[in-house]
Amino acid sequence: MKVELRGITKRFPGVVACKGVDLTVESGEVHALLGENGAGKSTLMNILFGLYRADEGEVCLDGEPFDCRSPAQAIAAGIGMVHQHFMLVPVFTVAENVMLGVEPTGPLGRLDRVEARRRVEELSDRYGLAVDPDAVIEDLPVGVQQRVEILKALYRDARCLILDEPTAVLTPHEIDELMAIIRQLADGGRSVIFISHKLREALGIADRITVLRGGEVVGHTTPAETDEQALAAMMVGRDVQLVVDKAPARPGEPVLEVDGLVVSDDRGHRAVDGVSLTVRAGEILAIAGVQGNGQSELVEAICGLRPVDAGAVRLDGRDVTGHDPRAMFRAGLAHVPEDRQRDGLIGSLPVADNLVLNQLDRRPFSRRSVINRREVRRHAARLVEEFDVRTPSIDTPVGNLSGGNQQKVIIAREFFHADRLLVLSQPTRGLDVGSIQYIHRQIVAKRDEGVAVLLNSSELDEVLALADRIAVVYRGRVVGVLDREEANRERLGLLMAGAVEEAAAVEATGEEEVTVT
Amino acid sequence: MTTATEQPPAAPPPAGGDGGDAGAGTGGGRGRAVVARLADLGNALVIPVLALVTALVVGGLVMVFTDPETLDEWGSFLSDPLGALEASWDLVSESYEALWRSSVGTPRGIGRTLVEATPLALAGLSVAFAFRAGLFNIGAAGQLIIGATCAGWVGFTWDLPAPIHLPLAVVAGFLGGAAWGGIAGVLKARTGAHEVITTIMLNYISYRLLDYALRSDAFQPPGRDDLISKPVRESARLPEVSLGEVTVHAGVFVALAAAVAVWWLLERTTTGFRLRAVGANPDAARYAGMSVPAMYALAMVVAGGLAGLAGTSNILGRPSFSLTGGYYSFIGFDAIAVALLGRANPAGVLVSAFLFGALRSGSTGMQAATSTPVDIIVVIQALIILFVAAPALVRSIYRIKAGRGTAQTFTASWGS
The missing domain is CATH 3.40.50.300 (P-loop containing nucleotide triphosphate hydrolases)
Structure with a gap:
């Protein structure tokens, strides 16, 4: 028609x-x-x-x-x-x-x-x-x-x-x-x-x-x-920098060590089947894989949101296996969840409250469990400006903002306290070019500050644009860890489909054009 | 690092999406915030006020069409149209005038209204508090009964000097209600049992427990076998307080203090923030490191305690001082209406409790002065709730446009 x-x-x-x-x-x-x-x-x-x-x-x-x-x-x-x-x-x-x-x-x-x-x-x-x-x-x-x-x-x-x-x-x-x-x-x-x-x-x-x-x-x-x-x-409406400029990583000491982790999904099936990973300070490790291969469960287990059946999670050398989210937060974890509206924000509460959602019980936002509104508002105003959150006011319910700005609220909140480990799940899903570009720059900036970054993304472009190393998961196992230089679309695609031998046969083609879409 | 030169441009706001000017919140100024607050307040009041007005109008119609004499006048409408209208007007205006006079028109009436409003306010706060944590406390009735039973038992069993006895009885009432609410809270937290079901069941248990207690020697006055307890001793009664010509008992101040405390707890403390966060989005609250089950349990304990205070103010204050069977349950259910009308907000609960208290205290005066039965008040209360629960109906009657970004309403969330 x-x-x-x-x-x-x-x-x-x-x-x-x-x-x-x-x-x-x-x-x-x-x-x-x-x-x-x-x-x-x-x-x-x-x-x-x-x-x-x-x-x-x-x-x-x-x-x-x-x-x-x-x-x-x-x-x-x-x-x-x-x-x-x-x-x-x-x-x-x-x-x-x-x-x-x-x-x-x-x-x-x-x-x-x-x-x-x-x-x-x-x-x-x-x-x-x-x-x-x-x-x-x-x-x-x-x-x-x-x-x-x-x-x-x-x-x-x-x-x-x-x-x-x-x-x-x-x-x-x-x-x-x-x-x-x-x-x-x-x-x-x-x-x-x-x-x-x-x-x-x-x-x-x-x-x-x-x-x-x-x-x-x-x-x-x-x-x-x-x-x-x-x-x-x-x-x-203007020239866009599609390539994320970043200097080579300078990895430091291991921050997150995952050792033989086994995790079940909601139905009790084994979703993560003996995964071992290390993320070092100052590097971005991306988890690549077709969705539903255990990435979500892996991230949730690391963040203390899902029980661990076997294996260990260590943060800065300390065993944090089975810690609850609060303890993980204290141990230095910042987490941008996959489903921002369900897990990351409280839509009916104002932007300002969402910006301190997991930090309100710390000074200076509260003292002996009494909230200091002025500090909360000052902090919110500063973050809104710094992260360019477009909102009519810090009192606007966060649910009224566009998806990109909602994500910026989460990014602002988590990046503010991310000084050791930053775990990002689908950080730019559903966002437009401008917001993606902005968030990618912020992620690289965090890396350059020496934060260990674990990136879980099903967007291959994003993985290729940001990662220093790439761990490919298939059916709950890590089937390959590649340095960025060894990785290309074809090789990752084969690994993601579980074709390990074929992938090994593909020659690394060196630097391909990396784009953000 | 990156070399991009400028921030992404603001997208033009679509129908309800990307908010416009960047950073307006950072330097918006206090004046604008105050104006916005007042506008919000105005918006919040429009529906309840119009609901009240509409309910009074419809209530008037019900009076006219249920009053035999006035109906007779309408029978001869064709021969004497003015007579029918006049009779109707007289009936309605006299009834409402009597209602006004005996509820808030005289100092005595105001005192009675405040006393009636006290347990409604406390129980309304209970429902509102639980609602802010995402729970529907249908169990205010039961918590109130257990609270009153505990307070009453302390009040008539022990013999202590007033400065100790009264606070002790009040605390007992709070704790009794808190424990009863806490059962539903712990069940919810531990097993996920829905609080609507458990609180309804706990209500039935509480009625029977009260009946059982009232048949025991510990409660029954010697020589009586009807369902009534011994009266609370003087030392445990809430003292009468006179403000000018208005006489109330001290429970009124307990209710006011409870409203302030609830507001402060919810809005100014980290615990309150957590409760509200869990109420608005338990998933995000969990991800932010809050313990959702602990908050559910806490919310029901506090809600139960508030309902327990409602029962306490009723048993330790006038007019009765004795527990009777099945006496309090209406307060527990009116409390749901009070919380609904007050939009689960402490100040709103106080106002709507006063309104319901006035309707209740004025109704007998109205029946005495005119032939209008007290039951019309129940009709009006029901109509108010109906209209508040269906804001679209009120808007269409008065042709008001829906406000943008209307706050989440109490009823819209029921059952979802």
Whole structure:
């Protein structure tokens, strides 16, 4: 389906979210819509999907003007949207979720599960989605859940599919699978709008690319005509330093020593299976691996958030195995958790309180358990300025900030007291180029101060940009520790897939271009 | 190190995302903060005030349509339309006037209202305190009964000089409630048992425990076999205090002090901060090194203690001085409404406890002066809660736009 947006303008109180945006998506085309958070991508798509009404401009589908007033109308017209946060019923099966709202019914309103199941299976086969119609959603990995969302759209005969930040929650492997699915859908004549702020993905999958900034189109281009550097500059509006400049590490004494660690996951399965690692002062050790290979459990065990079944954790030579988070904090650990909203922040509390969340019982923030508000506020004002947290005030609930600024609050809090060991889990997931660049610089600065940094990231680009050494984990074991110079994308990819011998056969290709996306 | 030249530019704020000007919080100035506070306060008051007004209006309608004489007038509406309206107006205005007079219109009324409001305020603080730690204390009723039982037992069994006896009885009441609340807290902390279920069950146990106690020789006055205890000795009674013409008992000051203490504990101490953090996001609290189970247990102990004080003020203060069966449970449940109306905030709880106390103390006067039954007060209380719990309804009645970033409301979190 050919989708045309002409001169779309949408105003919100105090902001113009879209200013005269033109966008044409041909059928059979994958069109990437790039832009930083707040550039107007989501607003534009919500207009197309009927969630908002445009103040000016028109939408045409296959040349016909289309006045869309509700998502139901948009779906009927053949537009499907996969939201960043999935809209699935966790306790229902795949087939039940897919048919939700358009259930095939027999006489007397009997639910025709067999028919629904059959159609789900057929669609799944045709597009290589490989989804079991009887699986219960909550048991499925995120990548498969996303395919169920795509199935939902296809089941409703979507001829134009909008994918809102579809890769934000996926592992590299799942991303590859998604890309193959997208390509197949487009080859079948469907149009796909791919919203992202990840440059590499847009370049890899899109036929054409439209870049939005501040609600306006700043350019249409194709992957052949452009590169990451140029796209980043278009998105941000100035030249961006994609390469993280850093001097060679000068590792000092071992700070964190992990010895034969065994940890179970929530279901009692062995998630970490005898991992040994050492992180030295003044170096960044990255843990690379496809998500779900025990990285999260490893980090949680190190931070005292998960019981250790066997093995030992030593911090500055002291045995800290099984210490609780508080004791670890006292021993010199700073931790940026993976899920910032769930574990890192208290959304309803002000920025100022979140900046001292784990330090409030220390002087000068409190004395004999009485809080010194003035010190807390002074400290917050200083950190907000130093870490460039964009917030209307230090009294604003932190949940009102954008994702990037929320992460800066956590980074500011943890970096403030990180003087021995800094553990970072997915520190830049879901953030835009500007914030990523900033956070990466801060991480390197901490390293240069002599802090030992353990980085857990499923973004290969990030690992390659920051790490001094890389430990690759596969099924709960460390399958290889590489110096940065020995590592490249191919070799890491093989190790991450568990192909140890093949990886060893790959010659180190030396310094490849390191980019941040 | 890096060579980037400038900070990333501020993204234009989308509908509700990236806040605008950088660093405004650092030099915003006190004046603006005060104005913002006042605006917040105004926003917070809009719904409860409108809920009260709406409840009084609907309550008036209920009066009109349940009063036989007025209904007769409406029967002849076509022949005498003014008469029906006049009769309705007279009924409603007289009833509310009587309500006003006997609750806050006279010094005696104010005194009665304050005394009625005291246990409501203390029990309301109990519910509000637990709520701030993320717990729903449905068990104020039971904690109150156990607190009153302990305070009462100390009050009528021991014979001590007043300066020792009274504080001892008060402390006993607090500890009794705290222990009872603590059971639910420890169950939650140790086993994860949901506090709503355990506190409801503990309520039933407390009713029966009280009945059992009231049948024992330790509680029953010699020669009686109905469910009533010996009266508390003079030395353990809360002294009457007169402020001008208003006479109250000292429990009123206990409630005020408790509100200040709760506020201070929550807002100014690290323990309170931890309680609020655990209440708002237990995961993040755990990651920040706080002990979530310990906070749950502590919250229920303090909440139970506050409810225990509510029972204490009732048994050691006028009008009764004796425990009776099933007497207190309404306070425990009204307390939930009081905390809800007061938005789980100590000052708000005091105000709403005063309101509920006034409705309660004025209702008998109203029934005496007019034919309007006391039960209408229950209807009005229920309506207030209904409207507070459904702010969208009130907004649509008065066509108010939803405020941006409205604070988390009490009811929105129920059951989630």
